[in-house]
Amino acid sequence: MTEEVNIIDKVTNQDYQYGFSTDIEMDTAPKGLSEDTVRFISAKKKEPQWMLDWRLKAYHHWLKMEEPTWQNFSYPKINYQDIIFYAAPKVKKTLNSLDEVDPELLKTFDKLGISLLEQKRLTGVAVDAVFDSVSIATTFKAQLKEKGVIFCAISEAVHEHPELVKKYLGSVVPHTDNYFAALNAAVFSDGSFVYIPKGVRCPMELSTYFRINAENTGQFERTMIIADEGSYVSYLEGCTAPMRDENQLHAAVVELVSETNAEIKYSTVQNWYPGDKEGKGGIYNFVTKRGICEGANSKISWTQVETGSAITWKYPSCILKGENSTGEFFSVAVTNNYQQADTGTKMIHIGKNSKSRIVSKGISAGKSHNSYRGLVRVNKKASGSRNHTQCDSMLIGDRSGAHTFPYIEINNKTAQVEHEASTSKIGEDQLFYCKQRGIGMEEAISLIVNGFCKEVLNQLPMEFAVEAQKLLAVSLEGSVG
């Protein structure tokens, strides 16, 4: 063991020989992925040995894996040697006032109704520290502490709560799970760690803004939420990103663990840069999100509003292990121009009388393609389990595509599973009705689309719901006429 440590020390020290000695250069890892990169990230975060070992194990496994090809979209092959895998907060070019910010971006912020202070923060105007890849200082920490809630960066948790991290890290999404999960496990930069102790109802909605900032930096977030027996937590994740030319890879992992009688509600509003009207640029959002209902009567609920990213590829899933456990998935995915989305969920019923509900609304406009892909599996012992799936697609314009790929695998005769789906376009009579009453075309569409998505938007916490509604309108701008 000591020998190993020595070797590792040697190797880590070696790294510095290659020009990492100055402060500025140490902020980002060199382009490309190698064992050294993994060691570099680990060393930067001063991680203990077990963490480094875990990362390396994942890295070596990743080397053996192949990029999946079954998805219903295509993207140029990613050159993993051309990505910077780690960017720590550093002194970056700050702007003096909002006047220097891209006016297009400001217009979008205005439409979304983001406060001026927030706008400054998002665009990198010198108000507050702007961070990239490292969690923003979390608010209300004291109040949470009082209740015993742990809400901190994962890198902090590694040091302060190693027993919890060790226990749960990779327990829901193991490093062997898939190509991008393995990549994330090897190089994840940071993320949130939430632990709600037994019987505690988290006093506030926890939220984090993720941002992608430094050029050419792939983001590898890792989020873990653990709700111990009888607890409740609602977590919000919202994203915005400034204009960017080159495609960026974002391969995050989210793990949720819900113990007996606990409930986790996870809401996402994703509005990353989708590329311009010709489909140039934009973010690749390849995320593995999974939750496990470990104990009886536990519940996990995913809500997502996906309007951004050039490619959205994720399936927030629930493993319903506990008896009477419940899994929910509410999703709105909007694609416009050349955006592509392949999203949906997996509901794995293992426990008796487990229930799941899926509501998915897909809207495709322009030349975009939107796919729903979902799996409902009822295992042999999951008697009395119940699923209802509803997925509706709406098409705007005759060059867009809507696709549905539901997988239903049933091994138990008492299971009751229903799936229904429909595809339609905005009715001409609906548009006519609105226009006749003096509502403009774009407004009318936004109205109809919001009505179409209402079931899902209602699931979002209040502040988010308002933002999401506006977001839908902005995303579909220019899709008609």
Next chain:
Amino acid sequence: MKLHELIKENFQKENTYSVSEKMRVDEAFGIFDKLGIPSTKNEEWKYTNLKNIAEKEFKIESSLKNISDFYSKLSIQNITSNRLVFVNGIYSETLSNIIEKDKTILIDNIFSARKNHTEIYNNHFSKYAKIEGLALNAMNAALLNDGAFVFVPKGKVVEHPILIINITDSVESNILSQPRNLIVVEKSANVKLIEAYYSTGKNASFTNVVSEIYADENACVEHYKIQQQVGECYQNNFTQFFQEANTTINQVTLTLDGTVVRNNLHFYMNGENCNTLLYGLYLATENNHIDNHTRVDHAKPNCYSNELYKGILKDKSTAVFNGKIMVHLDAQKTNAYQRNQNILLSDEATINTKPQLEIFADDVKCSHGATVGQLEEEPMFYLRSRGIPENEARKMLLNAFADAIAEEIKIPELVSILEQEINNKL
């Protein structure tokens, strides 16, 4: 010798083809040789494992067997019909019987058509069923046995159904047969077809069928498929319909038995105002594995398709349903519906269903639905409370469940075969 090698060896022996034919079969063999028997890693074969077939030793029969005893017991032959009978893929002239009086309507076997009706054969044969990427289709194209050939000229109506019976006789050894059917229905013509599959013998058999059905403008085709192979019988059944404008197709698939049955039912609508109805009923018992893959291609505007597949699963059986509706870019005003309903009667039965929609046009109405469940308690209670024993009540309810499909069968003899089978099995 494994299946792949068997095909290879026999393909090299085969040399009866003309020069133009040779090119076609060479290409097909090339594709098969490259792809090999599909494995479960192939998304299309995710739920159906062909490993058993790939590793079995089969024999390709070259001489005709006499099975008139077995044949005479088949209840399907009570249907007044034109009959084409194939045993292990080989045409049996003695059992076949053509009652159609109009001699312009051709009801024959493929090998004879190749010689005697070369023009029609060349115009249509192997034009519709794709072989690219489809190993088993390529395997059939490379090394086919005989099969049915039907040609209905413009405006003609075939009075009685045409019954195509395929029997595998595996009394002596494992049998591989590869029938190939070609049906050409010209403008405004009308025909009823029944494809039926039976088996006898204790050894294993693998039937790899490819059928191509071409319907020209305003044609009307009723097509029934009934699969009742018992024993260790594997079947891969690929049927491609190619529809021109204003055609109506009514297709019913009844899968009542089989170790592994894989149906690939494809429709391609190449003209406007096509009407396609497809119904299926699968009854899986014991260790049956029944896999229905359907694909409806709406390539032109204003077409209508409606699909309903129902399944009853018992014992340790498995069923797979994979329905795909593909609405192409310019196929506006498409109406496409799809439904799949399943009843599981045992805890060891498995159903994997995957109804898919792929839509590239905006002015469409498409929907699909899938359900899996057991018999509802309420109707059961209703019947039981009126003094009907549980078994009887269950039978009644299952018959009612199957009735939605039986209603679509317009040949009464087929309905009674189906009803009998349901009552025997459940």
